[in-house]
Amino acid sequence: MSTNLIKIDKSAYGFLDFGAARVEKVSEDRQGDFGRYLEEGRHAGMGYLARNVDKRFDPAQLVPGAQSVLCFLAPYGQASGGVAGFAQGVDYHKVVKDRLFAVMSDLKAQFPAFEGRPFVDSAPVLERYWAVKAGLGFIGQNNFFISPEFGLRTIIGVILCNIPYERFVPHAPLTVTECGSCGACLRACPSGALRAPFELDARRCISYLTIESHEPLPEDLASLETRHGWRFGCEECMRACPWDKPLAPLPEFETHRQELKTMNDADWASLTAEDFETRFADSGLRRAGLDHLSKS
Numbered sequence: 001m002s003t004n005l006i007k008i009d010k011s012a013y014g015f016l017d018f019g020a021a022r023v024e025k026v027s028e029d030r031q032g033d034f035g036r037y038l039e040e041g042r043h044a045g046m047g048y049l050a051r052n053v054d055k056r057f058d059p060a061q062l063v064p065g066a067q068s069v070l071c072f073l074a075p076y077g078q079a080s081g082g083v084a085g086f087a088q089g090v091d092y093h094k095v096v097k098d099r100l101f102a103v104m105s106d107l108k109a110q111f112p113a114f115e116g117r118p119f120v121d122s123a124p125v126l127e128r129y130w131a132v133k134a135g136l137g138f139i140g141q142n143n144f145f146i147s148p149e150f151g152l153r154t155i156i157g158v159i160l161c162n163i164p165y166e167r168f169v170p171h172a173p174l175t176v177t178e179c180g181s182c183g184a185c186l187r188a189c190p191s192g193a194l195r196a197p198f199e200l201d202a203r204r205c206i207s208y209l210t211i212e213s214h215e216p217l218p219e220d221l222a223s224l225e226t227r228h229g230w231r232f233g234c235e236e237c238m239r240a241c242p243w244d245k246p247l248a249p250l251p252e253f254e255t256h257r258q259e260l261k262t263m264n265d266a267d268w269a270s271l272t273a274e275d276f277e278t279r280f281a282d283s284g285l286r287r288a289g290l291d292h293l294s295k296s
């Protein structure tokens with residue numbers, strides 16, 4: 001292996017894994033799947049997914065001059081208090097982006113011509129697709145990105161940059177490239193949102209309904225009991241997956257764990273908007289809003 005290849009010390013930034021992919025148009029197959037998802041309305045109220053589709057399918061349109069997609073995996077922990085594992089601390093968008101900025105700053109110091117932009121689930125970027133292209137894992141039938149080494153509990157951070165992907169040390173080849181077909185995720189889905197392998201309908205997905213949607217929940221999922229205790233998120237199709245494994249989470253992902261663990265229905269119901277804003281100012285829980293969270 002050439003000694004000139006760029007090695008990113010992923011663990012120095014708290015990431016579990018790293019890989020680079022070439023910037024190119026997204027495959028026609030993936031474009032077709034995404035198009036069907038939109039046409040069938042399975043993206044529910046996430047209208048932003050239907051915008052900037054050209055950029056989503058071609059990162060060079062999003063960041064002119066980009067030559068590679070650098071992908072990083074940031075670990076999070078278990079769910080607690082009906083709140084998904086990724087939401088037990090500071091908002092993951094900020095946590096992961098801060099760490100990507102640190103990577104970019106070091107690359108800039110090493111290569112003054114380096115230019116890049118970080119993305120964490122907030123722009124038209126198909127993070128899971130690029131993580132697969134970068135050789136980090138595969139997509140499971142439950143639609144999660146799965147790393148055969150690290151499992152499902154990772155946030156994917158992406159940097160689009162102007163260094164060709166061949167300049168980076170390639171990821172070691174995977175020994176497994178698909179999840180198998182045990183079907184446990186489909187059987188575990190309480191709401192029928194995972195209606196077929198790889199086919200998620202957000203209109204029925206408890207995770208979407210309790211995090212992103214600001215509409216009232218469908219009647220049959222309106223109570224905590226019928227949605228299996230999930231207040232913010234849902235991990236049923238993740239927990240059922242044999243690839244799921246516990247990870248040591250980034251410390252910022254854990255900062256609210258203790259209070260979330262001990263808060264009961266009455267605590268949520270009595271929380272004032274002011275208290276909520278103060279106590280959870282840095283948390284992704286604010287995406288759902290207190291109204292949704294306090295409903296049980």
Ligand code: SF4
Pocket residue numbers: 188189190191192193194200204205206207208233234235236237238
């Ligand atoms: S997150 Fe929950 S509701 Fe959504 S597909 Fe998975 S199991 Fe079903």
Ligand code: SF4
Pocket residue numbers: 140141142143179180181182183184185186240241242243
């Ligand atoms: S539960 Fe089974 S079918 Fe579903 S993603 Fe995991 S391995 Fe694949």
